[in-house]
Amino acid sequence: xxxxxxxxxxxxxxxxxxxARGAPTIxxxxxxxxGVAARVLVAGKERLFTFDTAAGISIVSPTLADxxxxxxxxxxxxxxxxxxxxxxxxxxxxxxxxxxMALTIPHAGVFKVETLLAKDAMPVDGTLGLDIFxxxxxxxxxxGGRLTVETPESAAERVxxxxxxxxxxxxxxxxxxxxxxxxxxxxxxxLAMELDTGNGGTILVSKPFATVLGLDPDAAGPQRGSxxxxxxxxxxxxxxxxxxxxxxxxxxxxxxxxxxxxxLKDGRVWMRRNPVSPPPGMGDPPVVQ
Numbered sequence: 618x619x620x621x622x623x624x625x626x627x628x629x630x631x632x633x634x635x636x637a638r639g640a641p642t643i644x645x646x647x648x649x650x651x652g653v654a655a656r657v658l659v660a661g662k663e664r665l666f667t668f669d670t671a672a673g674i675s676i677v678s679p680t681l682a683d684x685x686x687x688x689x690x691x692x693x694x695x696x697x698x699x700x701x702x703x704x705x706x707x708x709x710x711x712x713x714x715x716x717x718m719a720l721t722i723p724h725a726g727v728f729k730v731e732t733l734l735a736k737d738a739m740p741v742d743g744t745l746g747l748d749i750f751x752x753x754x755x756x757x758x759x760x761g762g763r764l765t766v767e768t769p770e771s772a773a774e775r776v777x778x779x780x781x782x783x784x785x786x787x788x789x790x791x792x793x794x795x796x797x798x799x800x801x802x803x804x805x806x807x808l809a810m811e812l813d814t815g816n817g818g819t820i821l822v823s824k825p826f827a828t829v830l831g832l833d834p835d836a837a838g839p840q841r842g843s844x845x846x847x848x849x850x851x852x853x854x855x856x857x858x859x860x861x862x863x864x865x866x867x868x869x870x871x872x873x874x875x876x877x878x879x880x881l882k883d884g885r886v887w888m889r890r891n892p893v894s895p896p897p898g899m900g901d902p903p904v905v906q
Contacts, residue, residue, distance in 0.1 A: 641771040644716045644764045648896045650738060651817025652869055653759055655745060658714040660685045664742035667730070668764075669815030670757070670879075671698075671866070672746030673787070673794030674705075675722040681742045682708050682727045689727040695790045698811070698821075698861045718766065720749045724793045744815070747881060748795040756878040759814065759869070760895035767878070775878055776887040782847040784879075784886035785809060797879055799886055801846050801865065803829040808864040810846075812877065812886075816868025818902050820852055823861035834858050839905060850875070850888050855902040869900035 646653040646668060654667045659681065666675075674693055682689055689706035696702050705726035713720050722745075730741055747755075754767040756775055767775060783800035800807035808826055819839075827834035830844045836858055843853030852871045873895040878887040 639768050641768050642718050642766040644718060644766065646759065646762045646764055648899055651899060651901055652814055654741065655715060659711070665739065666743045666745045667741055667815065669744050669813070670747055671796050671811050671813035671815055672744050673748070673789055673796050674724065674726045675744060675746045675748055676726045676728045676730055677708060677711060677722070677743040678730055679727055685711065687711065693724065693726050693790050693793065695794065696862060698863050698866060699859065700862050722749055746795065747797065747879070748793070750881055751795050752882045754878065754880045754882070756876060757872070758876050758891065759873050760891045760893040760899070772878065779878065779887035779889040780847050780850055782850065782886045782888055783807070784884055786881065786884040795881065797886060799846060801844060805829050810865035810867050811863055812872065813866050813868050814872060816866055818870065818900065819868050820854060820856045820870055821861060821866040821868070822856055822858050823864055824858050826864055827858040832856060832858055839902070847888065855905070870902055873900040
């Protein structure tokens with residue numbers, strides 16, 4: 618059966634159009650003390666998780682693990698940046714939905730998160746890290762309260778005109794963890810500094826590297842300073858110089874002022890100054906007596 622020419626034209630025109638492209642997905646973040654948190658659905662109930670880009674491994678509380686019927690097993694072993702070893706039993710394949718987007722924690726550590734929080738902090742059910750976005754490109758707009766899961770097309774548009782910063786993926790804990798460092802240039806070599814939304818109030822430079830950034834390694838408390846992260850991108854304010862396993866840590870006092878795009882497949886980072894002012898208290902440094 619032949620289709621009349623006047624009916625075939627719309628079909629031919631439609632066949633020549635490029636395929637439909639998916640839109641980026643915007644996920645809500647909310648202020649949580651000096652950092653940010655997310656409300657997600659786990660086992661049909663809304664849960665509050667802190668969002669920590671340096672967590673490496675996402676965490677669920679023992680209470681939540683019991684509720685979802687996960688019998689924790691084995692051990693996830695690693696070190697926190699101060700050098701202390703941390704061993705956690707694990708729950709695999711914890712499913713969740715964040716603003717309708719289905720996500721999975723591949724290997725969740727089971728830990729009493731409240732032991733890390735101040736006594737007056739709102740209770741949380743766990744911590745979400747970058748491991749739930751492995752292989753994707755995401756953009757953090759912390760002041761604006763959103764995380765965007767980019768498409769290839771939206772990512773290309775997002776980074777146009779932004780400053781690319783040399784970066785690396787950290788895959789610790791047998792490759793299960795995922796965090797990001799950026800290279801901070803110095804006259805003696807680049808320092809790998811972790812991007813850390815879980816560090817609510819400080820910028821950290823490890824003691825052995827303090828002098829190359831013009832800081833006093835023996836200062837008992839914080840000191841005012843600044844250093845260049847990339848052309849046009851500066852970290853400044855109160856800086857602490859503890860003895861760390863890592864070179865340094867850029868927490869919320871820095872991150873709140875930038876829109877940061879993270880390519881979690883190829884280890885690339887772009888930054889653009891955020892035109893939005895952060896909510897009160899976000900990234901505030903500790904009060905120095």
